[in-house]
Amino acid sequence: MTALAVSVVGSGRLARLRSAGGGWLVVASALMLLAFVLAAVLAPVLAPYDPDLPVLGNVLAPIGAQHLLGTDQVGRDTFSRLLFGARTSLVGPLAVVVVATVLGVATGLLAGWRGGWVDAAISRVLDILFAFPGLLLAILAVSLFGKGVVAPVIAMAIAYTPFVARQVRGLVLTAKARPFVSAYAVQGFGAFSIATRRVLPNIAPTMLAQATVLFGYALLDLASLSFLGLGVQPPTADWGAMINQSRGAVLLGQPLSAVVPSVMVILTVVAFNVVGEELGDRIAKRDR
Amino acid sequence: MSSISAEPLLQVTDLHKCYRSHGTEVAAVSGVSFRLDAGQSIGIVGESGSGKSTTARMLVGLETPDSGVISVQGRELTGRPRGRAERLRRARAIQIVFQDPYLSLDPRLPVGAAIEGVLRLHTDLAGPDRRRRVLQLLEQVGLGEQQAACVPRRLSGGQRQRVAIARALAVEPRVLVLDEAVSALDVSVQAQVLNLLTDIRQETGIGLVFISHDLAVVRYVCDETLVMYRGRVVEHDSTRRLLDDPTHPYTRLLLSAVPRPGWDPAAIARLRREVAGLGPAS
Amino acid sequence: MSLLTLTDVSLRMPALARRPLLDAVDLTVDRGEVVGLVGESGSGKSLTARAILGLLPPGAEVGGTIEVDGLDVLSAGRDDLRRLRSSQVSMVFQDPRAAINPLRRIGDYLTESVRLARGGDGRAATARALELLEAVGLPDPVRHLRQFPHELSGGMLQRVMIAGALMGDPSLLLCDEPTTALDVTTQAEIVSILARLQAEQGLGMLFITHDLDLAGAICDRVYVMYAGRVVETARATELFADPRHPYTAGLLASTPGVDRNHDRLVPVCGSPLSLLENPPGCAFAPRCDFAVDGLCANEPPALVQEGDRAVRCLRSAEISPGRSARAHTVRSAR
Numbered sequence: 044m045t046a047l048a049v050s051v052v053g054s055g056r057l058a059r060l061r062s063a064g065g066g067w068l069v070v071a072s073a074l075m076l077l078a079f080v081l082a083a084v085l086a087p088v089l090a091p092y093d094p095d096l097p098v099l100g101n102v103l104a105p106i107g108a109q110h111l112l113g114t115d116q117v118g119r120d121t122f123s124r125l126l127f128g129a130r131t132s133l134v135g136p137l138a139v140v141v142v143a144t145v146l147g148v149a150t151g152l153l154a155g156w157r158g159g160w161v162d163a164a165i166s167r168v169l170d171i172l173f174a175f176p177g178l179l180l181a182i183l184a185v186s187l188f189g190k191g192v193v194a195p196v197i198a199m200a201i202a203y204t205p206f207v208a209r210q211v212r213g214l215v216l217t218a219k220a221r222p223f224v225s226a227y228a229v230q231g232f233g234a235f236s237i238a239t240r241r242v243l244p245n246i247a248p249t250m251l252a253q254a255t256v257l258f259g260y261a262l263l264d265l266a267s268l269s270f271l272g273l274g275v276q277p278p279t280a281d282w283g284a285m286i287n288q289s290r291g292a293v294l295l296g297q298p299l300s301a302v303v304p305s306v307m308v309i310l311t312v313v314a315f316n317v318v319g320e321e322l323g324d325r326i327a328k329r330d331r
Numbered sequence: 332m333s334s335i336s337a338e339p340l341l342q343v344t345d346l347h348k349c350y351r352s353h354g355t356e357v358a359a360v361s362g363v364s365f366r367l368d369a370g371q372s373i374g375i376v377g378e379s380g381s382g383k384s385t386t387a388r389m390l391v392g393l394e395t396p397d398s399g400v401i402s403v404q405g406r407e408l409t410g411r412p413r414g415r416a417e418r419l420r421r422a423r424a425i426q427i428v429f430q431d432p433y434l435s436l437d438p439r440l441p442v443g444a445a446i447e448g449v450l451r452l453h454t455d456l457a458g459p460d461r462r463r464r465v466l467q468l469l470e471q472v473g474l475g476e477q478q479a480a481c482v483p484r485r486l487s488g489g490q491r492q493r494v495a496i497a498r499a500l501a502v503e504p505r506v507l508v509l510d511e512a513v514s515a516l517d518v519s520v521q522a523q524v525l526n527l528l529t530d531i532r533q534e535t536g537i538g539l540v541f542i543s544h545d546l547a548v549v550r551y552v553c554d555e556t557l558v559m560y561r562g563r564v565v566e567h568d569s570t571r572r573l574l575d576d577p578t579h580p581y582t583r584l585l586l587s588a589v590p591r592p593g594w595d596p597a598a599i600a601r602l603r604r605e606v607a608g609l610g611p612a613s
Numbered sequence: 614m615s616l617l618t619l620t621d622v623s624l625r626m627p628a629l630a631r632r633p634l635l636d637a638v639d640l641t642v643d644r645g646e647v648v649g650l651v652g653e654s655g656s657g658k659s660l661t662a663r664a665i666l667g668l669l670p671p672g673a674e675v676g677g678t679i680e681v682d683g684l685d686v687l688s689a690g691r692d693d694l695r696r697l698r699s700s701q702v703s704m705v706f707q708d709p710r711a712a713i714n715p716l717r718r719i720g721d722y723l724t725e726s727v728r729l730a731r732g733g734d735g736r737a738a739t740a741r742a743l744e745l746l747e748a749v750g751l752p753d754p755v756r757h758l759r760q761f762p763h764e765l766s767g768g769m770l771q772r773v774m775i776a777g778a779l780m781g782d783p784s785l786l787l788c789d790e791p792t793t794a795l796d797v798t799t800q801a802e803i804v805s806i807l808a809r810l811q812a813e814q815g816l817g818m819l820f821i822t823h824d825l826d827l828a829g830a831i832c833d834r835v836y837v838m839y840a841g842r843v844v845e846t847a848r849a850t851e852l853f854a855d856p857r858h859p860y861t862a863g864l865l866a867s868t869p870g871v872d873r874n875h876d877r878l879v880p881v882c883g884s885p886l887s888l889l890e891n892p893p894g895c896a897f898a899p900r901c902d903f904a905v906d907g908l909c910a911n912e913p914p915a916l917v918q919e920g921d922r923a924v925r926c927l928r929s930a931e932i933s934p935g936r937s938a939r940a941h942t943v944r945s946a947r
Contacts, residue, residue: 230502599798
């Protein structure tokens with residue numbers, strides 16, 4: 044994901060993005076994501092306080108010089124928790140997207156390339172998986188394997204796989220029909236080699252754009268899971284968990300510690316959508 | 332000129348291919364046979380639905396014939412090669428140049444790299460030797476180092492088609508099939524590529540199977556011509572004899588439909604209906 | 614007064630191309646005349662047709678005048694343009710499947726623009742549609758009205774498009790490569806339909822194609838375009854017998870004939886001008902066998918009238934690019 048942000052921002056594309064009318068939103072989103080990633084990586088350096096240490100004498104402090112974003116209901120500095128929370132909040136979705144993409148590409152490629160009964164069988168399995176919302180599968184996984192991060196991530200990755208697989212399958216079918224693939228076959232390249240080393244790289248850019256958008260949804264789903272208390276467990280900082288734990292504070296009329304992580308989640312998801320769609324548009328335009 | 336040898340370069344015997352469409356069987360190709368000697372070129376003309384493209388695809392193994400034999404230099408070519416060795420052998424027998432040069436090149440690869448990939452598959456040449464051969468091939472088709480570094484998007488239509496020819500020649504095939512290979516080119520560029528094909532034929536003794544709807548181009552390029560109609564070969568003769576004095580009514584129809592001064596399209600329309608026994612319009 | 618007059622028409626799109634896409638184009642079409650517009654990719658022939666209909670791409674800077682039946686298209690208001698497109702000028706496109714809405718029935722396609730323009734009930738429009746479907750030679754007009762485009766073959770759909778173009782009783786018909794996507798025998802049928810209807814209704818027809826032979830076979834006069842400029846115009850028979858511009862001669866010499874033997878074709882070297890190139894002089898000079906250093910590449914040549922012909926070449930008076938080998942096959946048919 045860092046590579047993604049860097050690849051969008053780097054190599055002079057920033058200037059070109061800016062020159063494209065309306066590109067400021069994309070630039071801003073990309074820069075913001077980069078900032079979040081850096082913040083997560085540099086959390087131990089940047090955080091002014093220990094994120095897990097309760098200071099019961101200073102609960103629900105407002106925004107101030109001591110605490111940039113106030114404190115939560117047990118006195119932990121919200122800003123520090125935000126920084127550390129970025130780690131779990133961003134790594135989980137990354138894992139989901141990576142696993143879903145790997146599984147999805149493998150199944151989609153197999154289905155699209157082989158066709159016939161292989162395609163039919165795989166498509167039916169995917170159809171069944173489509174019926175399960177990611178969140179539901181994750182809750183099921185938790186009930187089977189216990190709370191934490193690992194089980195929900197895997198379950199969610201499985202739930203997201205059909206989206207990726209279906210798109211890959213479609214792209215592979217289109218590519219298969221293009222003469223350059225037939226040309227490779229006539230030249231004597233083997234089917235496996237054509238599929239993996241020639242067709243896949245051609246569809247990879249589109250998949251990247253798709254993955255970026257998926258990240259946002261995965262973030263939302265995992266945050267929801269943590270909000271339900273089924274994901275990251277206290278006292279570990281995590282944006283979804285922070286929202287959950289601040290419910291009491293909201294009832295007391297002190298919404299700050301709930302609003303801050305909510306805003307982070309929203310900003311991140313929107314930013315990923317914006318960047319992902321822009322990538323997708325650019326790729327589509329380039330292929331014209 | 333064609334060498335007279337006992338064994339033809341390419342021998343096609345009684346090819347058949349059917350497709351099922353909406354429950355009915357459509358005979359795309361019925362009983363196509365011909366022979367091609369080294370350095371010769373044979374044209375296959377017809378309109379849409381004639382089966383000429385299906386025949387081309389069967390020659391290079393993109394479709395498997397229901398029955399019939401295709402052999403190159405006496406060796407029969409299987410429809411579905413099993414294993415790497417067979418695949419490579421088939422590739423070295425017949426190669427193809429497609430109609431649309433943009434779609435038939437890998438959009439990601441600079442064209443030099445694409446040709447090098449073919450050489451890596453078929454030869455044992457070391458890196459520097461390979462690259463030299465790539466430049467040699469490009470030079471043969473009239474392109475240079477500058478074009479080698481370009482992706483297809485950056486080349487003109489004529490240049491792309493030359494690359495496609497160079498790529499096919501890199502395999503060093505015995506036979507080259509050209510499926511409407513000049514139809515998508517501008518007129519002023521078409522002649523360049525046609526001359527190129529003539530030169531290559533003379534230089535390498537490769538056999539050409541030239542598929543086209545354009546009778547004038549076929550006359551220029553091909554020694555012999557097959558006329559296909561609805562999957563069957565209706566006439567097969569030396570090109571000049573066929574076009575100067577056609578026997579089959581369909582050939583006469585095709586010929587008279589070529590636009591030129593003094594053309595009477597209305598009469599052609601009537602001829603067509605007579606020939607095909609079609610309804611009033613299609 | 615001519616039905617269609619283009620005077621010094623130019624079109625630039627600075628965002629897209631360095632050179633003008635159309636430059637100093639003069640063109641006329643009279644009633645009852647079939648005029649050919651011949652060129653390769655990038656010549657500007659399709660753009661000319663769209664300009665006549667007032668269909669200019671956004672960002673286009675246009676100069677000159679286009680007059681259709683007295684109406685100045687380039688300065689016409691929206692209502693005038695709508696009237697122009699619905700009842701004065703019609704266009705037949707190259708690909709009927711791309712130009713006809715696949716989700717609507719043929720009958721709707723044929724009648725909707727007329728119903729919108731003239732109001733009233735659909736019955737008059739439907740009657741006219743049936744009449745025209747029969748005129749274009751479709752066997753079962755009543756049934757075709759209810760069909761969808763995918764149920765018809767390419768040739769039949771092109772006939773439908775021609776019928777649609779004639780629905781508004783236009784006086785000028787623009788045909789943009791109407792037969793390029795069709796088989797050669799289907800092409801002959803479509804062309805015969807177009808020729809018959811054009812003669813019957815006394816239409817002016819601008820026939821755009823890349824096929825010189827086709828233009829020569831059916832057109833009275835032909836304009837040859839290269840890189841946005843008209844480089845030569847003449848009566849069809851004269852153009853083929855005696856081309857005066859090196860480009861025309863080059864095209865004729867490099868096209869094989871179905872009734873002639875060639876030892877070797879003489880190609881036109883190089884390729885058509887790209888959008889990024891903007892040579893100061895003659896656009897064809899880099900590819901021209903007759904170009905003179907210091908002359909052709911510096912000065913843009915003007916279109917010089919010679920009787921009812923015109924050539925845009927500085928050297929046309931002194932050189933003879935070659936009496937075309939086709940001289941002996943030209944008959945005085947048109």
